[in-house]
Amino acid sequence: MLDSTTKPTGAPLLAVDDVTLQYKTDQHLVTATWRVGFEVYEGERFVVLGPSGCGKSTLLKAVAGFMAPVEGQIRLNGKPIDRPGSDRMMVFQEFDQLLPWKTVLGNVMFPLLVNRRMPRAEATEHARSLLAKVNLSRFENIYPHMLSGGMKQRVAIARALAMEPAVLLMDEPFAALDALTRRKMQEELKALWDDVGFTVLFVTHSIEEALLVGSRILVLSPHPGRVKAELNADHLGFSDIGTPAFETLHRRIHDLLFADRVETALATEIQHG
Amino acid sequence: MVDIAQRAARPEPPRRPERMIELETMGAVGDAARPLSVPERLLQITGVRRMIVVAVLCIAWQLYAMYLNNSLLFPTLGETLEALYDSVVRGPLIERMMVSLQTLLIGYAAGLTIAGVFTTLAVSTRVGTDFLSTLTAMFNPLPAIALLPLALLWFGLGAKSLVFVIIHSVLWAVALNTHSGFTSVSPTLRMAGQNCGLRGVSYVAFLLVPAAFPSILTGLKIGWAFAWRTLIAAELVFGVSSRSGGLGWFIFENRNQLEIPTVFAGLFTVILIGLVVESVIFRSIENVTIRRWGMQS
Numbered sequence A: 001m002l003d004s005t006t007k008p009t010g011a012p013l014l015a016v017d018d019v020t021l022q023y024k025t026d027q028h029l030v031t032a033t034w035r036v037g038f039e040v041y042e043g044e045r046f047v048v049l050g051p052s053g054c055g056k057s058t059l060l061k062a063v064a065g066f067m068a069p070v071e072g073q074i075r076l077n078g079k080p081i082d083r084p085g086s087d088r089m090m091v092f093q094e095f096d097q098l099l100p101w102k103t104v105l106g107n108v109m110f111p112l113l114v115n116r117r118m119p120r121a122e123a124t125e126h127a128r129s130l131l132a133k134v135n136l137s138r139f140e141n142i143y144p145h146m147l148s149g150g151m152k153q154r155v156a157i158a159r160a161l162a163m164e165p166a167v168l169l170m171d172e173p174f175a176a177l178d179a180l181t182r183r184k185m186q187e188e189l190k191a192l193w194d195d196v197g198f199t200v201l202f203v204t205h206s207i208e209e210a211l212l213v214g215s216r217i218l219v220l221s222p223h224p225g226r227v228k229a230e231l232n233a234d235h236l237g238f239s240d241i242g243t244p245a246f247e248t249l250h251r252r253i254h255d256l257l258f259a260d261r262v263e264t265a266l267a268t269e270i271q272h273g
Numbered sequence B: 001m002v003d004i005a006q007r008a009a010r011p012e013p014p015r016r017p018e019r020m021i022e023l024e025t026m027g028a029v030g031d032a033a034r035p036l037s038v039p040e041r042l043l044q045i046t047g048v049r050r051m052i053v054v055a056v057l058c059i060a061w062q063l064y065a066m067y068l069n070n071s072l073l074f075p076t077l078g079e080t081l082e083a084l085y086d087s088v089v090r091g092p093l094i095e096r097m098m099v100s101l102q103t104l105l106i107g108y109a110a111g112l113t114i115a116g117v118f119t120t121l122a123v124s125t126r127v128g129t130d131f132l133s134t135l136t137a138m139f140n141p142l143p144a145i146a147l148l149p150l151a152l153l154w155f156g157l158g159a160k161s162l163v164f165v166i167i168h169s170v171l172w173a174v175a176l177n178t179h180s181g182f183t184s185v186s187p188t189l190r191m192a193g194q195n196c197g198l199r200g201v202s203y204v205a206f207l208l209v210p211a212a213f214p215s216i217l218t219g220l221k222i223g224w225a226f227a228w229r230t231l232i233a234a235e236l237v238f239g240v241s242s243r244s245g246g247l248g249w250f251i252f253e254n255r256n257q258l259e260i261p262t263v264f265a266g267l268f269t270v271i272l273i274g275l276v277v278e279s280v281i282f283r284s285i286e287n288v289t290i291r292r293w294g295m296q297s
Helices: A056-064 A104-114 A120-133 A149-162 A179-196 A207-213 A244-272 B002-009 B038-043 B046-068 B077-089 B093-124 B126-139 B144-155 B159-183 B187-195 B201-211 B213-241 B247-256 B260-288
Strands: A014-024 A029-040 A045-049 A071-076 A168-171 A200-204 A216-221 A226-232
Touching: A014 A056, A029 A056, A029 A071, A029 A216, A029 A226, A045 A056, A045 A207, A056 A168, A056 A200, A056 B187, A104 A120, A104 A149, A120 A149, A120 A179, A149 A179, A179 A207, A200 A207, A207 A244, A216 A244, A226 A244, B038 B046, B046 B077, B077 B093, B077 B260, B093 B126, B093 B159, B093 B201, B093 B213, B093 B247, B093 B260, B126 B159, B144 B159, B144 B213, B159 B213, B187 B201, B201 B213, B213 B247, B213 B260, B247 B260
Parallel strands: A045 A200, A045 A216, A168 A200
Antiparallel strands: A014 A029, A014 A071, A216 A226
């Protein structure tokens, strides 16, 4: 057994080994991902990028422990994941992830108290400090239904970070926000990462978001999800939007994602031409 | 040709200069809101509007009864209130009311407990779900009062039989609503709860129950109304041979003595208790829970 202190540098925090995920609908057995493998190291902002239908959300649910792989294994610090747990706090896309019967502060304190992480007074202090980090101190006694979408997501992020999870899971957290709020949230997330320094596994379908948020990008192909590429984006930030380096990588990922479509389009053209 | 004609007829928007405005130069923004007048503010309060409806009904009652002038069939509001005062001060109305409420509370509490056990079983196992849905489908349409003859046979005359039929009237309504509330909790909220570390009993108590609270409260209200009706009806049926009857017995007794204003006073009390429970007790529960949480507007 290796714990985090004696763990040799170079061992991944999260290891996803050739994981195949399937789920059942009423009529079909759907294969969401096919032998997807990757490793996430401590302090990384790891982005899983792909079009809808590439199983990226299903993959995140498996890491969170909501479903078991049909094939392969997911390990956190060497231990296989078999159930949901607060060492992998998740921020969902939907705004209804907050408990409507708890105030903003109550929501952030909730997992701390459920897991008996610390006494109530200490939990209150800890929750307050996190709310300050996401600029919501003024709203701590308000119920979630009075918050805007962006504020709800910031509460969810604060709640997740309060648990100091080994890895923070984010399932398209900004996808339901308007474009202006989304950009602001991306910047805030990056600033928060600079400040707190957590490990995050981030799922998105936006190339731009992947480039802005991620330090490493896993590109998946759809039906079923398979790994297409794993790229570095650590050198890119908000100030690089519009620069050649940014546009080149954007173009490269775009071509990776749409290669199949271009090929089929070419094939049809050749046939008809 | 037609295309070109249409294109020529299409109005060309004028090219206009751009506008840049410094917000500071605009001066103070005018006050766009005005306070409401006193009558307007009073009409905003639901209670006030309902009182007006009640007042109109009372006046109509009084006028019609005076026109009919037959206190044996339809006493006036005044006579009814007089009889009510009489029965409260000198008569047994308060005592009768207490007997009814006590029986009701015992039956209600027992019904809720059994419903809690049933629904917890139903959410934790699939057999439990099938068991509960089959039982509710069978017994929910069966009026509780129809079980009274059997209950009298099994438990004899007295409070036990009443409690039995009240349990039957509460149980299925509450269990049905609670269970459907549990099943309609959003998948995201469920996952968020499990993600926060909730499992087993704590998952039911700290996530499912509060998340399903609007449905649970509806079940409690329906259960209460069923129980109250069933109780009064049951007392009317067998209060005849019991000395310490409740409100139903009070009504029956006075009808036999042709004290019609007192019968009206009894009915009035039944309505009044129903109103208080509905619009005071349940409403305040709603105000501090689902309204504050934004789960109901």
